[in-house]
Amino acid sequence: MTDILVFGELRGGKAKKITKELITAADRIAGELGGEINGLFVGEGAASAAEEFKGYGFKRIFYAEDDALKNYSTEGYAKVVSDVIKSTGARYVLAGATAMGRDLFPRVAARVDGVMFSDCVDLRVEDGRAIAKRPVYSGKVFIEITSKDERPTIVAIRPNNIPPAEPKGDGAEIVKQDSDVTIDTIRAIAKEIVPLAGGRPDLTEADIIVSGGRAMKDASNFKILEELADLLGGAVGASRAAVDSGYAPHALQVGQTGKIVNPKLYIACGISGAIQHLAGMRTSKVIVAINKDPNAPIFEKAHYGIVGDLFEVVPLLTEELKKIL
Amino acid sequence: MKIITLLKRVPDTEARILINQEGTGIREDGLKYVINPYDEYAIEEGLKVREKVGGDSKVTVVTMGPEEATELIRTALAMGADDAVHIVDPLLENAGPFTSAAVLAKVIEEEGFDIIFCGKQAIDDDMAQVQTILAEMLDIPQVNVATEFELSDDGKKAVLSRRIEGGDEKYETALPAIISCEKGLNEPRYASLPGIMKAKKKEIRKKTLADLGFETKPQGGRAEIVRWLPLPKSGECKIVEAEELQDAVKELVRLLREESKVL
Incomplete structure (x- = not known):
């Protein structure tokens, strides 16, 4: 049995974009090992998300939506999630390595006596085994x-690593999953x-990131990075040096003790390139460095x-891009 | 209040990590080890809770790791923790999250607990699983990646913020619970000189698997590392130059559009 369950994460009643990336990964495994692919949505918007994903090759899509969830x-x-894994006998469960996925699935793994691989960037089959x-x-x-x-x-997979799936196949069977969860049995819950202020995309999901380092000199100077990021529809990041100097909040930190990011374009402004910063952004598809020091790592x-x-290059870049975008 | 803080010994963030010759792990020679950075926030939060609650509250550090972790435990004791349990056993080398959680659960049950603080993840295996599996084993809730923590006056619950994509999730939990800590939760204190002197006299209780009643490594054998891979070599950087900076910027934009096609 190599049946696969894809956990479609909902935020604000909508499926996150990682859901389609997980479907691609599921197709790869099912393509080589056989087995059916089922989907699961839990929480507000689950029923409509199940409907939306009907034509993505799922056999069945389970959804659970009520006040307690x-x-x-x-x-x-x-x-x-544990109930659905047990009832479907899923061998592989694919989830996003998101704040929710990272919090939820170790507990699920314990409940189903399974195993979990966190923060994966790829999933493929080798010698009849799925390797993350x-x-x-x-x-x-x-x-x-x-x-x-x-x-x-x-397998919890990070966003932006696998191409999203396209619609295909006949409609899935939609199955309402009864949940016997009651609000009074839940000991810890999100209120x-x-x-975050700014309304920019999250660093871990952004296609473009403009990041500033110690050379920003002051929190107010991040304005020039914000202008460039907003023009490109991107996010703003910062190095640990900039965060520790108080120029940017920790929520924006990219690196080993901050966010691990994987955008299409990463523009590093005044960032020297300490090893712990590189650890957080080196998988970016294209990296642009702007720095006064030609020897910066x-x-x-x-x-x-x-x-x-x-302070000269970034405004020029913004002006140049304004002309063409 | 009985406060437990978990501490792990990990390579320093600035360390260069290389794969060993056999391809079975990393080269450990010459590595500098530190307290897992996120665990420092856990220790600090534990100390703050002890200060707030007062009475006979106590902070106990629990560490699973090699003999060499002792000096890092001493640092935590110098910061102000009261005592420590150090689980040392060669069978626990490269333990997976289920094994670690099972061992920690045993120790923590023996010690007793009202609240447990730990880092949001250890920066070596980066799994971020142990605390949540541990919570399941202890049958208590957990709140991960906390950036704010406030204990209620009766000490029975806590309100927290936890960092999620693009915002903060306001959370409420009953206690006992496990709280995993994110940078920004607090400013970890430095060990003072009197603290360092006092730490020398504080008790570190060493335990082996056998001491904890385990005949063999618990809950192991779930995963297999197929291979270790180095980072792909990075290519040559194209330095864009021109007489006028504006022309260099123009050329950069052209390259991003036409060569790498990211714009």
Whole structure:
């Protein structure tokens, strides 16, 4: 049995974009090992998400939506997910390596006596086994890992690593999953979500990131990076040096003790390229470095570089892009 | 209040990590080890809770790791923790999250607990699983990636913020619970000189698997590392130059559009 369950994460009642990336990964495994692919949505918007994903090659899509599941709780969601894993006999469970996935699935793994691989960047089949690739030591090296036996294997995959699936196949059967979760049995629960100021995409999901380092000199100077990021529809990041100097909040930190990012374009402004920063952004498809110091280590990892003062280069870049975008 | 903080010994963030010759792990020679950075926030939060609750509250550090972890435990004791349990056993080398959680659960049950603080993840295997599996084994809730923590006056619950994509999730939990800590939760204190002197006299209780009643490594054998892979070599950086900076910027934009096609 190599049946696969895809966990479609909902945010604000909508399926996150990682869902389609997980379907691609599921197709790869099912393509080689056989087995059916089922989907699961839990929480507010689950019923309509199940409907939306009807034409993506799923055999069945389970959904659970009621008052006790409206707000995220590890305990409530773990109960539903574990029930579906057990009832479908899923061998592989694919989830996003997101804040929710990272919180929820270790508990699910414990409930189904399974195994979990966190923060994977790839999943493929080799010698009849599904092998996940994941960074360790904050991306300074990678391992390929597989389960030793037939127990349920949860693979949490980071956003932006696998291309999204296209619609295909006949409509899935939609199955309402009854949940016996009641609000009074939940000991820890999310009350509300307070969005970060700025309304920019999250660093871990952004296609383009403009990041600033110690050379930003002051929090107010991040304005020039924000202008460039907003023009490109991107996110703003910062190095640890900038965060520790108080120029940017920790929520924006990219690196080993911050966010691990994987955008199409990463523009590093006034960032020297300390090893712990590189650990957080080195998998970016294209890296541009802007730095006054031609010997800055960031140039060894960058694809394109301009040796110059970021306070001159960044505004020029913004102006130039305004002309063509 | 009985407060447990978990501490792991990990390579320093600035360490260069290389794969060993056999391809079975990393080269450990010459590596500098530190307290897992996120665990420092856990220790600090534990100390703050002890200060707030007062009475006979106590902070106990629990570490699973090699003999050499002792000096890092001493640092935590110098910061102000009261005592420590150090589980040392060669069978626990490269333990997976289920094994670690099972061993920690045993120790923590023996010690007793009202609240447990730990880092959001260890920066070596980066799994971020142990605390949540541990919570399941202890049958208590967990809140991961906490950036704010406030204990209620009666000590029975806590309100927290936890970092999620694009925002903060306001959370409420009953206690006992496990709280995994994110940078920004607090500013970890430095060990003072009197603290360092006092730490020398504080008790570190060493335990082996056998001491904990395990005949063999518990809950192991779930995963197999197929291979270790180095980072792909990075290519040459194209330095864009021109007489006028504006022309260099123009050329950069052209390259991003036409050569790498990211714009």
